[in-house]
Amino acid sequence: MKKFQIAAIPGDGIGKEVVPAAIDILEAVSDLHGGLSFEFTDFPYSCEYYLEHGVMMPDDGVERLKDFDSIFLGAVGNIKLVPDHVSLWGLLIKLRREFEQVINIRPAKIIRGIKSPLVNPKDFDLIVVRENSEGEYSEVGGRIFRGEDEISIQNNIFSRKGTERAMRYAFDLASKRKKHVTSATKSNGIVHTMPFWDEVFEDVAKEYPDIQTDSQHIDALAAFFVTRPEKFDVIVGSNLFGDILTDIGAAIMGSVGIAPAANINVNGKYPSMFEPVHGSAPDIIGKGIANPIGQIWTAKMMLDHMGEEEIGTVLLDVVESVTNDGIITPDIGGKYTTQEVTAEIINRLKAKA
Known part of the structure; x- marks a missing residue:
């Protein structure tokens, strides 16, 4: 036993x-x-x-x-x-x-008998793989000065090891599902960490030739979670992006509960x-x-x-x-x-x- x-x-x-x-x-x-x-x-x-x-x-x-x-x-x-x-x-x-x-993983799917707020949810079934140890939730930063000169600094930390680890987990998971991985990025606005994220994603994807991939900017991806969630299989995102997407996933299921x-x-x-x-x-x-x-x-x-x-x-x-x-x-x-x-x-x- x-x-x-x-x-x-x-x-x-x-x-x-x-x-x-x-x-x-x-x-x-x-x-x-x-x-x-x-x-x-x-x-x-x-x-x-x-x-x-x-x-x-x-x-x-x-x-x-x-x-x-x-x-x-x-x-x-x-x-x-x-x-x-x-x-x-x-x-x-x-x-x-x-x-x-x-790694943090959160699925979202239509549960029979629970009404989605979406008019036509089309039986979506997706899972978000969120890097859970670094990224935007690092403890590196601080505050200096006071009053109108006060400055707050928060450093986003992305290691190749941590980023690859999350992405490989996502690809391995996709291999057991519908064989598709979407990367959540924002490399058109965040000029250092997100281009790095994209480069690592491309490198890891080469190790999984049977898995289809795409990359979506987080703002558009958040909208697509609402307008066409049925298009997604496994989504991999940074600590913050994964956090945001999974709350949307809970909402479109019908209840965070x-x-x-x-x-x-x-x-x-x-x-x-x-x-x-x-x-x-x-x-x-x-x-x-x-x-x-x-x-x-x-x-x-x-x-x-x-x-x-x-x-x-x-x-x-x-x-x-x-x-x-x-x-x-x-x-x-x-x-x-x-x-x-x-x-x-x-x-x-x-x-x-």
Whole structure:
């Protein structure tokens, strides 16, 4: 039997509601798949933890987490309690950096029964590969002077190693899909880093002669995500561009509440981390209406990463059977609670056992 040790960090807001729901789903999955089991260990790292301890996680927090197979994260942030830059850099980004989670991947596709805001979405099915460790989110820069002479400098850092790594991941992923990679660039306006990005993309593309490619400026690409998302397969972008595109991807699916994400460690030294896109959603905390699908789809991505792609596919198919029957939360036009949606998915998984 395969047994996976999972660090569960519900975090803030609705993370405390959807992570337990998704864990119940994973327990049902393990019952369906007799050779698979999970052991979850909860960690209380959150903004509430910060208020009590002055830090988002203890000094040995990374050490405590490093030997788990995966990290299952709910949400980080509560601006009423802790400034966002403190909560994110103290937990989410800290884990991404310390565990060398250099790739972020986020799929977007039509989910049966969930209405896209697009008039004719044409069954789009795409995935964004985002460089997750450098680029526009580097920590290099600073501020000098004060008043009208104040200057703020933020340096974008693009290494050939990091750029090639993200692009190769995208090409490898495309080889299992529709064999097409789109590069997100802005080399007509950003005169150093983006021409470099384009050059590296051309170099890496030569290693994959069976994969078709194109390159799109980020402003046009963002528009195309809305006007013709069905044209895309795998898109590779820098840290900032990937972040922007994936929020658009969540929006055209119909709700940020259903969007999953994975932060991937590619060298095997540390655990990867799986988190939904939706954040802590402070406006609906405690109402019992948080959409669990983003966290559940994130669990499916975790299963895929563990090599359990077949059971991950079964899980997403069951989720779509539930949404297609209209058993959905209010954010996507339904009337069902978090628990009711979760219970129905579990019932249908048990029916397959």
